[in-house]
Amino acid sequence: MTLRNDSKATLGRFLALVTGLIFLGGCGGSSSSSSSTSTPAASNTAAVTVGFGPLGAAGGIVNGIYTSVTVCAPGTSNCETVDNVLVDTGSAGLRILNSALTTVPASSLRTITDSSGDQLQECVQYGDTSYSWGPMLVADVELAGEKASSVPIQVIGDNSFAVPSQCLATPVNPSLPNGGNEDTEASLGANGILGVGAFGYPLDCGSYCTSSSDLTQSGYPYYVCPAGQVCSATTVPVQDQATNPVAAFSSADNNGVLVTLPSIPALGAANGTVSGSLIFGIGTQTNNALASSATVYALDEYGNLPAFTYNGVSYTSPTNFSVLDTGSGALLFLDANTLASSGISECADASGFYCPTNTVPFTVTVSGAINTSETGTMTFNIMNADTLFNTNNAAFNDLGGDSGTSPANDFFDIGLPFFFGRSVYVGMMPGVFTGETAAPSAATSATYGYYAF
Amino acid sequence: MLSLGTVPAWAVLGQYESSVSVDQQYLRSEDRVQAFQAYKVHQLTTANGTIVREYISPQGLVFGVTWQGPFMPNMQQLLGSYVTNLQTASAAQTHVRHLRGLTVKTNDFVFVNGGHMRFWKGSAYVPSLFPSNVSAEVVR
Numbered sequence: 001m002t003l004r005n006d007s008k009a010t011l012g013r014f015l016a017l018v019t020g021l022i023f024l025g026g027c028g029g030s031s032s033s034s035s036s037t038s039t040p041a042a043s044n045t046a047a048v049t050v051g052f053g054p055l056g057a058a059g060g061i062v063n064g065i066y067t068s069v070t071v072c073a074p075g076t077s078n079c080e081t082v083d084n085v086l087v088d089t090g091s092a093g094l095r096i097l098n099s100a101l102t103t104v105p106a107s108s109l110r111t112i113t114d115s116s117g118d119q120l121q122e123c124v125q126y127g128d129t130s131y132s133w134g135p136m137l138v139a140d141v142e143l144a145g146e147k148a149s150s151v152p153i154q155v156i157g158d159n160s161f162a163v164p165s166q167c168l169a170t171p172v173n174p175s176l177p178n179g180g181n182e183d184t185e186a187s188l189g190a191n192g193i194l195g196v197g198a199f200g201y202p203l204d205c206g207s208y209c210t211s212s213s214d215l216t217q218s219g220y221p222y223y224v225c226p227a228g229q230v231c232s233a234t235t236v237p238v239q240d241q242a243t244n245p246v247a248a249f250s251s252a253d254n255n256g257v258l259v260t261l262p263s264i265p266a267l268g269a270a271n272g273t274v275s276g277s278l279i280f281g282i283g284t285q286t287n288n289a290l291a292s293s294a295t296v297y298a299l300d301e302y303g304n305l306p307a308f309t310y311n312g313v314s315y316t317s318p319t320n321f322s323v324l325d326t327g328s329g330a331l332l333f334l335d336a337n338t339l340a341s342s343g344i345s346e347c348a349d350a351s352g353f354y355c356p357t358n359t360v361p362f363t364v365t366v367s368g369a370i371n372t373s374e375t376g377t378m379t380f381n382i383m384n385a386d387t388l389f390n391t392n393n394a395a396f397n398d399l400g401g402d403s404g405t406s407p408a409n410d411f412f413d414i415g416l417p418f419f420f421g422r423s424v425y426v427g428m429m430p431g432v433f434t435g436e437t438a439a440p441s442a443a444t445s446a447t448y449g450y451y452a453f
Numbered sequence: 454m455l456s457l458g459t460v461p462a463w464a465v466l467g468q469y470e471s472s473v474s475v476d477q478q479y480l481r482s483e484d485r486v487q488a489f490q491a492y493k494v495h496q497l498t499t500a501n502g503t504i505v506r507e508y509i510s511p512q513g514l515v516f517g518v519t520w521q522g523p524f525m526p527n528m529q530q531l532l533g534s535y536v537t538n539l540q541t542a543s544a545a546q547t548h549v550r551h552l553r554g555l556t557v558k559t560n561d562f563v564f565v566n567g568g569h570m571r572f573w574k575g576s577a578y579v580p581s582l583f584p585s586n587v588s589a590e591v592v593r
Contacts, residue, residue: 060547090553090569125525127566127573128543128551189550197569204570208523214501219524219573302572318521319593323569329549332567335556352546352556389548399549402556408593409519409565409576413553 042251043145044280045287050261050416051271051394053189054084061189062394063329063416065261067278069194070142071096073108074150079142080104084191087278088327089259089426090413091195093204093242094141094151095124095132098158099184100191106158109137110150112240118224120240121231122154123167124204125219130180132156132188133163136222141245143194146280148248152240156192157183161225166218166233193327195244196257196278198426198449199303202244209236246280247428247436253281255437256427258288259326263421266359266383268393274420282427282452283440290425290440294453295376297368298446305451308378308412309365310334311342321411322366324424324451328415331380332403333362335410344382346402353385353401364412370445376453380418397421425452465533467579470495470513491584492516492591505531508592510584517578517592525566525573532577538562563589 046067053064065087072079080103082096098106112120112135120136134156141148163181182188195204208214209222215233222241225231247254261276279288290296300306304321307314315322315334333339336346336354342362347355360382368374382400397420404410418424427443427450443450485496495507503522510516520526529536542557542564554567554575566575578592 061550062548064550086550088552092570124570126550126552127554127568128546129525129528129539129555129566130551195570199569199571206571208501208571214523217499217501217503217522217524218527218530221524303569304572318572318574321568321572321574323553325553325569327550327552332554332556350542350545350558351548353548385548402558403554403567404556404565405558405563406590408590409574411554411567411574413567415549 041285042249042253044251044253044285046144046278046280048087048259048261048276048278049272050269050274050276053086054185054191055189057271057392057394059189061329062389063396063399064189065326065416066190067143067194069094069096069192071101071104071109071153072140072142073104074110074138074140078104078108079140082191086190086193086327087259088193088195088325089197089257090323090325090327091193091204092197092199092202092244093154093195094192094245095154095156095195095242096192097156097183097185097188098134101155106135106137106155109139109155112136112138112152114224114234116224116226118226119159120234120236121159121161121223121225122221122242123163123223124154124221125167126182130182130187131163131167132182133167134158134183136240136242141248143245143278143280146246146249146251146253148245149250151243151245151248154242156188159225161231164223164231164233166220167223195242196246196426197244197303198256198428198451199299199323201238202247202428203238204242205236206238206241209241210238211235244428249280251281252284252437253288254435255284255439256282256425258282258423258425259419260423261420264395264397266381266398267391268388268397269395271394274395281437282425284437290442290452291423294423294425295374296443296446296450296452297366297374297376298370298443298450299448300369301448303448305366306369307367309367310362313407315407315410315412320407322414324414324418324426326416326419328413329399330415331382331400331417332411332413332415333364333382333400334412335402335404335406337405338407338410347385349386351385351401353399354382355384355386356382357384359383359398368450369448378414378418395420422453425450427452466515466518466531466535466577467533467582468515470507470509470515491587508578510582514582516582516584517576519576519592521574523571523573532564535562535577535579539564
């Protein structure tokens with residue numbers, strides 16, 4: 001299927017360097033810009049805050065990291081700034097709640113349609129089997145002083161179509177708000193998700209959604225919904241898929257992000273007291289140089305850190321994967337049985353968190369994909385989660401929990417607690433866009449993206 | 454545009470092995486069977502590389518399933534009635550978002566799912582259906 005997106009500028013900067021990507025759209029023409037050194041440096045720092053988010057303490061979600069995103073009708077100055085958007089280094093693409101768009105409603109954004117005029121819809125699934133459902137629309141996106149023109153974003157909840165059973169492969173949870181559909185502020189706990197992940201190309205599906213061979217797969221994300229019919233899966237050219245807006249910036253700051261957060265006390269920090277920076281670009285301005293003290297860890301073909309080692313045992317991707325993930329509020333590390341000898345036990349309420357009697361310090365060796373120089377240690381503490389929650393604080397650097405049940409299925413979701421007191425670089429795979437700034441020399445071999453800290 | 458209008462079916466946790474051949478048909482997948490002393494494993498591999506393993510007890514019951522691939526499998530079909538266990542347990546897990554994964558450990562149902570866009574991996578099993586002297590870690 002060929003989808004139509006009526007802008008010559010729409011992500012015409014894509015290169016066909018990723019094996020398997022197929023171009024069906026008639027895009028091209030006016031590429032946004034090249035990263036000329038004569039271009040004045042853009043203001044590349046967006047403020048972030050860590051805390052309960054828009055639901056407040058009553059919502060009960062700790063360790064959320066939020067920023068503001070400006071969404072504009074493409075090619076106009078008709079813009080709206082949406083606050084409380086979750087910053088997520090574990091996904092790609094911008095997703096905004098329909099309810100958060102008021103002065104620039106979804107109807108003012110550009111549609112992406114097939115030859116029958118049916119709009120492209122997306123169903124995105126999350127690890128707990130919840131999902132978000134809504135149309136893909138084209139917007140200009142602004143973050144701090146950075147601008148990305150004609151970026152496909154998902155507007156969550158802006159349709160009246162039943163969620164396809166193929167996507168709703170996961171169970172609707174009747175006890176969650178709206179049954180597991182993350183399409184309201186109450187269910188998502190944010191006004192949107194800004195996916196700035198490193199893994200692979202800056203797209204949410206890439207080559208898996210350009211080939212008809214995957215259309216029957218359970219969990220497939222893209223659909224069209226002809227009138228009077230059930231929604232059906234459709235292929236989508238890469239330029240119409242949800243895209244990390246950073247990759248589409250017209251400035252040179254388009255090769256990754258740097259997240260910096262202050263140190264916080266072991267018992268946590270109160271809501272509204274922790275602020276930091278989401279800095280765009282790596283090695284493109286004086287404020288985002290890749291620190292000489294930082295180690296680069298190239299990701300593997302799955303978008304995972306290839307290996308981590310704890311207590312003499314090596315855990316390797318894809319069996320035991322690990323990701324650096326601001327979208328997760330805890331360090332989900334191995335499991336309580338495996339860590340029993342280290343003093344870890346689960347909380348009595350079966351919440352999935354760790355409640356050790358005393359704080360347990362961990363040192364984990366992490367390995368990148370390229371060579372032995374990509375090895376370093378990661379240190380963190382795990383404190384009793386019940387003790388932490390009882391403080392009523394909103395930001396914690398030592399909150400941990402089960403990732404699995406045994407080394408057969410454990411993983412390491414290195415969530416927001418790790419990011420406090422650090423500068424963490426999340427670098428995208430080089431060579432996807434024209435005009436894309438190359439990765440710093442230490443990371444140019446990171447074919448699938450990289451982390452550095 | 455190709456539209457089959459059907460959702461691939463998978464063997465159902467806690468039910469009989471006969472569903473595996475139906476799965477293979479729907480998935481148009483390769484079915485490789487490995488026999489061990491106390492159980493056997495059907496490994497279904499689809500064209501896009503999604504792998505589903507179904508662990509069968511000597512009584513012919515699916516006591517465990519695993520998955521890995523670019524998209525998440527159909528939990529409703531994969532887990533059958535155990536979906537209720539998943540729903541109950543996930544609703545109790547508050548305080549943080551679970552965008553990347555979820556772990557459920559109860560006496561009669563264990564579920565682990567984790568990953569991110571284009572990479573999902575997980576397993577589920579029913580301890581009471583395990584053949585004797587078989588460790589939970591074989592389901593991997």
